[in-house]
Amino acid sequence: MLVLLFAGLGLAGGSLAVRLMAYRMYFFPASVLFLAAAFYLSYRRGIGPRWHRIVLWIVTGLFALLWSLPYFM
Numbered sequence: 744m745l746v747l748l749f750a751g752l753g754l755a756g757g758s759l760a761v762r763l764m765a766y767r768m769y770f771f772p773a774s775v776l777f778l779a780a781a782f783y784l785s786y787r788r789g790i791g792p793r794w795h796r797i798v799l800w801i802v803t804g805l806f807a808l809l810w811s812l813p814y815f816m
Contacts, residue, residue: 778803
């Protein structure tokens, strides 16, 4: 039963992603702005745990990979 729920959510997310593809160029600057703010807050004066910076770099890598994915297909 839970598998069907997750499959349905996956299909709904896929259809939503197709509808939002037209706004892709608007989401990019907003995403970069949020990532820049996260880097600024994470690296200023070294405040915060180290794992925050590790997660931030992982998210940035995923962002770059997912953003460039349509250009490779």
